Amino acid sequence: MTPNPQIVKSIKQLDYRVTVGEVSAIAGLEINIAQQGLLALAADAGGHLQVAESGDVVYLFPKNFLGILRNKYWQLRWQEWWGKVWKVLFYLIRVSFGIVLIASIILMLLAIAAIVIAISSSGRDDDDRGGSFGGGGMIFLPRFWIGPDFFWWFYPDYNSRRRQRRKTTTDDNQMNFLEAVYSFLFGDGNPNADLEETRYATIGQAIQNNDGAVVAEQIAPYVDRTDADEDYMIPVLARFNGYPEVSPEGEIIYYFPELQVMANRRQKRALPNYLQEQLWRFTQANSSQKMLAIGLGGVNLILALVLGSLLQDPSIAVQLGGLVAFVNSIYGVLVGYGIAFLAIPLIRYFWIQGRNQKISTRNQARESRANILQQASDSLKQKLLFAQQFAQQKVISDRDLAYTTEDDLLDQNLQNADKIDAQWQQRLESNSSD
Structure with missing residues (x-):
């Protein structure tokens, strides 16, 4: 049986010498579950039972009991390994949404540019429209993307650098922009999960x-x-x-x-x-990251609509092929992502408002x-x-012990006999003095 992590944590917090009641109280577990878990851990990790004369039991664990359990249970080794791997995987999942957003914008910009250039060079009647895409729009957008300040958003320590430049800010957010996109879309988890x-x-x-x-x-x-x-x-x-x-x-x-x-x-x-209960937060991203995420989401959706109007003629994708054909094949995904990118946070915002009202109540x-x-x-x-009248606190010290699995039973019986003889001797001496 894999050890209960709550019991393991409680043992460490209580300095490796515990009672069932203490573990049950600090972990919030049922008494029976705590008792069964402690017995199993004592058997697996070389723990000892100390029984008081009152019948109360204390569980004593070696301070390296976690290492003993880790060597004994492959599940614990697997959990630790998977925990490390999952941190990396989850980080990649988080940043993937921001990467997809930027990639979709770049793809659509390149496809629009290719279509506009092709239309302009063909000498069609809509040169004015092509010029508008190939001129002012293409000049503005590249400047936006390659500006030096923009890429600082992707560095993990961007916010610390920003705080050095603006010492008046109180924002302690440590997310980079790619993580902030995920937080903007899906939030940061249930604050009351436990x-x-x-x-x-x-x-x-x-x-x-x-x-x-x-x-x-x-x-x-x-x-x-x-x-x-x-x-x-x-x-x-x-x-x-x-x-x-x-x-x-x-x-x-x-x-x-x-x-x-x-x-x-x-x-x-x-x-x-x-x-x-903690109130749900819409996102832990700072205000600048939120505004940038909304702005890029809007740009992404607008570009999808513009691209859709240019691809109304199916022959364009066939004639140009390459990147334009590829973008045309995934156009439905691009539009769906653009709509979902703005719709999901909007729906989640109103859901959080209702949820927080119930929590406040x-x-x-x-x-x-x-x-x-x-x-x-x-x-x-x-x-x-x-x-x-019913309140009391019983502390089981070493002097209260009648038996412990740390020592041999015969030695303990001899010690107990000596203890009893000493007690009788004290009583006899006190009676003779009286």
């Missing part, structure tokens, strides 16, 4: 920060739906093996024994007052529930006081 993982990791940390006992109002700022019956706590109880408890006043609190056990004493983690609702908790009423304060 929302559920973040949600339950935050809830787990909130429970641990309150020593394993909370009221529903403390969890409400991190969930989407709440109700008077507190049914939204059921998934939290199921995930972290929690239990409800009813106060004498009939109020319900929730405590989580397994999240109260820690391998080391740790500081409480700072958490946001509520779970805040959910954020505002969670923020209002966080304000209720901060301005606690008298009844809520009573619930919080009752929850503190």
Whole structure:
């Protein structure tokens, strides 16, 4: 079984000595999944089990356990190799859209120039139209393409150079223009792709920060739906093996024994007052890159329409052949790309507006529930006081251990026997002194 990357990450964050509750809380995983994953990792990576006298279990991993796993599982080696390859492939995919845009413009410019020159040299009646294409237009467009400032857009450090020239800018975008074209077309991914993982990791940390006992109002700022019956706590109880408890006043609190056990004493983690979803961004390209992308998209579409009007006579492509024939064969693709280049961002813009409105509504609702908790009423304060009766923090130190797989069982039995004899000796001495 391939190791769970969330569990592996949690072990490293917790300094290689963990309990099931700690991993479950920091990774937002179900208790059972965290326990099974830790047992599998301990077996595969040479980890050790430390059992306290209370029956609580601590998992101790060697600091090179990732190297052990990497040597044992070809899937991990494959994932690491594929991750490196995918970065290169994805970069090529990103820049390919900008390359196709520029290539289509150049192809259409060359085809239009060839057609216009052929028409002009043939002495047809539409010399004026041919002159307009072969004269002013052809003089302007080459100057536009070969200008020295234009090609700086393709360098990865273009923006840093631009910031040196314009120190007043606050734009920290590091994309070159070819990457910006992809970002303009398709955006930069879902900013809330790991929302559920973040949600339950935050809830787990909130429970641990309150020593394993909370009221529903403390969890409400991190969930989407709440109700008077507190049914939204059921998934939290199921995930972290929690239990409800009813106060004498009939109020319900929730405590989580397994999240109260820690391998080391740790500081409480700072958490946001509520779970805040990130708004979707249309693009991370800067304003200059966006304007250039729109301008080139417009030029591309205009050139496609001009080329289409010149190719209305099928004999032109046949007579000229070569580049003109090739462009004529892919003309439908060029037109489709030109339309899609402007249509896709436009559709995505309105879709993002609707999406962000829903996200803002959910954020505002969670923020209002966080304000209720901060301005606690008298009844809520009573619930919080009752929850503190169940709050505790159990830290399993080496002195609390009854057994560990690091040492031989016989040696541990002898050590435990010596420990018991020492305890009895202390008791006898204290009784004799009394």
